[in-house]
Amino acid sequence: xxxxxxxxxxxxxxxxxARREAQLRAVxxxxxxxxxxxxxxxxxANYVSAQDSLLADLGILxxxxxxxxxxxxxxxxxxxxxxxxAALRSLLRIPVIGAGRHAMLAALMLGDRFSILxxxxxxxPLYTKTxxxxxxxxxxxxxxxxxxxxxxxxxxxxxxxxxxxxxxxxAMRCVEEDRADVVVLxxxxxxxxxxYLAERLPVPIVNPGPLTxxxxxxxxxxxxxxxxxxxxxxxxxxxGLVRAMGEAGRAG
Amino acid sequence: xxxxxxxxxxxxxxxxxxxxxQGDAAMPVALDPGTEIVRRPTRLAAASVGSAPEAxxxxxxxxxxxxxxxxxxxxxxxxxxxxxxxxAALRSALSVPVLGAGRPAMFYALTLGxxxxxxxxxxxxxxxxxxxxxxxxxxxxxxxxxxLDGGDLRGDAALEGARLSVEADGADVIVLxxxxxxDVAAALSGRLGVPVVDPGPVGLALLESxxxxxLRHSRRAHPEPMVRKDAxxxxxxxxxAEPRARDA
Numbered sequence: 001x002x003x004x005x006x007x008x009x010x011x012x013x014x015x016x017x018a019r020r021e022a023q024l025r026a027v028x029x030x031x032x033x034x035x036x037x038x039x040x041x042x043x044x045a046n047y048v049s050a051q052d053s054l055l056a057d058l059g060i061l062x063x064x065x066x067x068x069x070x071x072x073x074x075x076x077x078x079x080x081x082x083x084x085x086a087a088l089r090s091l092l093r094i095p096v097i098g099a100g101r102h103a104m105l106a107a108l109m110l111g112d113r114f115s116i117l118x119x120x121x122x123x124x125p126l127y128t129k130t131x132x133x134x135x136x137x138x139x140x141x142x143x144x145x146x147x148x149x150x151x152x153x154x155x156x157x158x159x160x161x162x163x164x165x166x167x168x169x170x171a172m173r174c175v176e177e178d179r180a181d182v183v184v185l186x187x188x189x190x191x192x193x194x195x196y197l198a199e200r201l202p203v204p205i206v207n208p209g210p211l212t213x214x215x216x217x218x219x220x221x222x223x224x225x226x227x228x229x230x231x232x233x234x235x236x237x238x239x240g241l242v243r244a245m246g247e248a249g250r251a252g
Numbered sequence: 253x254x255x256x257x258x259x260x261x262x263x264x265x266x267x268x269x270x271x272x273x274q275g276d277a278a279m280p281v282a283l284d285p286g287t288e289i290v291r292r293p294t295r296l297a298a299a300s301v302g303s304a305p306e307a308x309x310x311x312x313x314x315x316x317x318x319x320x321x322x323x324x325x326x327x328x329x330x331x332x333x334x335x336x337x338x339x340a341a342l343r344s345a346l347s348v349p350v351l352g353a354g355r356p357a358m359f360y361a362l363t364l365g366x367x368x369x370x371x372x373x374x375x376x377x378x379x380x381x382x383x384x385x386x387x388x389x390x391x392x393x394x395x396x397x398x399x400l401d402g403g404d405l406r407g408d409a410a411l412e413g414a415r416l417s418v419e420a421d422g423a424d425v426i427v428l429x430x431x432x433x434x435d436v437a438a439a440l441s442g443r444l445g446v447p448v449v450d451p452g453p454v455g456l457a458l459l460e461s462x463x464x465x466x467l468r469h470s471r472r473a474h475p476e477p478m479v480r481k482d483a484x485x486x487x488x489x490x491x492x493a494e495p496r497a498r499d500a
Contacts, residue, residue, distance in 0.1 A: 028464040030284050097363075105359040108388075109351070109458065111470030134362060135392035181472035203470045214464050215363070218457040221282045227365035227446045229424035 001032060002220045004213065005072040007063045008039040009047075009056055009079040009152075016153045020078060020209075023191050027210035033217050036072075038063055042249030046152060047081055048122040060084025061091075062246040065239050068092050074216040078188050080208050081126040089231035091239075095219035096226060099208035100130045102215055103184045108139055110204050111181035115174030117167060117197075117205075118145040118186035127186065142178035145186070146170045156192040164196045175203055182206065253286030254327040254463050258456075259317045261294045261310055261333045280434065281453035284460055290326070292317050295493035301335045302376020314338025315345075316489040319482055322346050330459050334430050334451045335380045343474035350469060351459040353431050354381070355388050357451035360458065364447045365424035367395040369417030371410060371436070372429035375399040381429050396421035397429070410436040414444055425449060 008020050021037050042059035044052035060077055061084045067075050074095040077085055082098030089096045107114035116127050124143055131137045146166045156163050167190070174180040181203050185194060188209040197205050219225065283289070296313035298306050314331055315338045321329045329350045331339050336352030343350045361368035370385070372378035378399035385394045398413045398421075410433070417423040424446050428437060431452035440448045462468065 026465070028284075102363055105363055106458075106462075106467075108359050109356045110462070110467060111473035113473070133366070136389065139389055175472065179472075181470035198466070203472050204467050206467065207465065210465060211461070214461040218461055222453055222457055224364065224447055224449065224454070226363075227424040229418065229446050230365035230367075 001034060002073040002217065003071060004033065004035045004074045004076060004216045005064060005067045005070070006035050006037045006076045006078050006213070007060050007084070008037055009060060009077070009081075009083060010039060010043045011041070012039050012153060016155075019155050019157065019192075020188075023078075023188065023207075023209040024213060026191065026194060026207055027214050029213060029217060033220075035076075035213060037078075040249075041246045046122075046150070047079070047083075047126060053081070053083060053126075056081065056083035057087060058084075058242070058245065059249065061087040062242050062249070064088045064096070065091055065242060068094050073220050076209075076212040076216050078209055078212075080185075080187050082130055086231060089226045090233055091237070093225060095216060095224070097212040097216050097219065099188055099212050100126070101134065103206045103208035103211055104130060104134065104136065104140075106211055106215075107182040107184050107204075107206050108136070110206075113139055113141040113180055114182040114184050114206075115141045115171075115178055115180035116143045116184050116186045117171050117174060117190075118143060119148050119150040119163075119190060121145045121147065123186055141180035142174055143186075144170050144174050144178070150187065150189055152189050155189050160192070160196075164193050167193050168197055168200055171197060171201055171205070175201065184208065253284070253288065254460070255288045255290065255325065256456075256459065256463075257318060257321045257324070257326040257329045258289050258291045259294060259314055259329065259331050259333075259338075260291055261297070261314050261317075261331065261337055280450070281457050283456070284464070287460060295489050298337075300374075300376045301337065302374075302379045307335070307337065307380060310335075310337040311341060312338070312485070312488065315341040316485050318342045318350070319345050319485060322348050328459055328463055330456055332431050332452055332455075334428070335377065335384065340474065343469045344477055345480065348468065349459060349462050351455055351462070353451035353455035354384055356458050357427050357449050357454050358385065358388065358390055358394075360454050361425040361427045361447075361449045362393055364449070367393055367423050368425040368427050368449070369395045369414075369421055369423035370397045370427045370429045371413050371417065371433075372397060372399045373433060377429050395423035408439070411440060411443060414440055414448070418444060418446055427451065 040059035044055040080100040082100040085098035194207040294313035298310040331352040334354040336354040339352040437450035
């Protein structure tokens, strides 16, 4: 049985954790693999500034740094920002799958140009960072947002009628005006809109969270993990120090 | 459960198929229980894909082998070749997912590192893959394309090429430039300090992933022909192909 740790980038209660776990239903995984969703202990309120990115990197690192010792076979990071991915890859030999990087690369296996569909424009820097790292700027047709403030706890619950049509209209502009031939959902917190959009859009739309679960399974089967040369191990690093920060983070 | 048509563009070369000696059960990666793979050789075979006319004929051969896949009840088509021959044409004609082993392996390499080198089986393949890298907008992420001397697919020759890719060219991931380098993948594994992407198994795992997520290629990127010419394609290949059973 392969075991995958899914790091949830916010502190959430049981109900809202279940809303995250519901992403598993969007992909056929079969038997022989199990997923453990674990919220972080250190988190920003949302992902709109460099302060937030710093805290997110630290929180996700803390949540995953012992994943290998705990017997996990892979780690998925449940945010398109890929926060903490680079730090965890330096520490872990098991695959560490970031939703953003993998979603953009998967999109390019299905079409030539993709657009990123976000809830609001404050997420734009999350995408431009990954695009710059990949050097694939030219393949991104656009980043468009629905201009609606997201809720990282209850996700889209109770807002379906307000949000879904706006997302569809925005995605259609990506296709018609920007000539995207694939759309990538800009956040795992938008997964509840995926089925609605997939039924109505004339192009494929990538659901980043479920994609990472399936790619974790593929990585385990292929026995492939990230490059040690691209993600060198630290010379000095104290997991205990980060653990202590995690204890402190629970308070704040 | 999904039925996948696996097209082998070089199956007329004796012993060339990595599956040939091991039988149908030996797939290069663990598959979902219930996934059925049907292997089909092309009716035309190309010994090389380095030149434009050879590549063109291989495109036609693969298109001929796969164009009836949807009508035959297949849920997906996998072109088991690192140069992705016929993939674009099949994507235009079919609504089921079609994937090759080439470009997806390069994008997959970028999930594992930041710069990849391609280790091609011979100079002709290196030329073809260099073009695929250029056309795919991947030059910025590609450290080098190296061809193995004299098409020597044994482990030791490959190890030297791979070492140079990492140490001299700055690659942090190696992509093998052929689906026939299974022995090379095994020989390099664990000896380089960087991941080695073997395009055959990686492409198959990605295709299964897309099926599990109900994703297929974009119609906007791959528009349908206004007039299908299936009979013409079949006749063109009939005119030159040796008679052979369609399914292996």
